Amino acid sequence: MKVFDLACEHDHRFEGWFGSTQAFDEQLGRGFVECPVCTSRAVRRMPSAPRLNLSSAPEPRPQAQSARDMEEKGRKDQKDRKDEKGQKGGEVAAAMPTPQQLQALWMKMARHLAENTEDVGERFADEARRIHYNEAPERGIRGVATREQRAELEDEGIDVFSFPLPAAAKETLQ
Numbered sequence: 448m449k450v451f452d453l454a455c456e457h458d459h460r461f462e463g464w465f466g467s468t469q470a471f472d473e474q475l476g477r478g479f480v481e482c483p484v485c486t487s488r489a490v491r492r493m494p495s496a497p498r499l500n501l502s503s504a505p506e507p508r509p510q511a512q513s514a515r516d517m518e519e520k521g522r523k524d525q526k527d528r529k530d531e532k533g534q535k536g537g538e539v540a541a542a543m544p545t546p547q548q549l550q551a552l553w554m555k556m557a558r559h560l561a562e563n564t565e566d567v568g569e570r571f572a573d574e575a576r577r578i579h580y581n582e583a584p585e586r587g588i589r590g591v592a593t594r595e596q597r598a599e600l601e602d603e604g605i606d607v608f609s610f611p612l613p614a615a616a617k618e619t620l621q
């Protein structure tokens with residue numbers, strides 16, 4: 448799994464999660480990558496390096512390859528030193544989150560969002576507007592909004608961001 452920093456033509460920054468760089472390029476080429484703020488498909492990848500890389504497949508990009516090799520070498524050196532001291536490499540492995548750990552993190556984030564926002568469900572767009580115009584108390588809210596509603600909010604200068612809740616979290620949160 449790779450996390451890319453992306454930006455749309457309106458310079459909205461968001462993250463995209465992809466199986467690989469190739470998968471990203473492919474989905475971008477087919478117009479599947481969409482800005483969660485304004486739904487624009489004119490999306491580009493920001494220069495920053497992916498923060499997570501759980502894939503063990505070799506990198507297709509040569510410069511990324513060398514950085515990765517050095518990273519891996521460093522990790523190996525660390526592991527070797529640990530092994531010399533008669534310890535297992537458990538701690539080293541723990542530094543790379545497993546898909547299960549990643550999912551747990553995501554769930555934690557979803558729970559955090561849920562705990563710190565009020566679920567207003569279908570009234571999301573109305574409520575966001577009321578808060579924006581000081582007709583309702585300032586607070587974090589979550590709910591559902593259609594693409595059109597999101598675009599309208601965006602036009603009015605109201606900040607909205609999409610967080611796709613994992614299916615499991617949806618069941619417990621909604």
Ligand SMILES: [Zn+2]
Nearest residue numbers: 455459482485
């Ligand atoms: Zn956008």
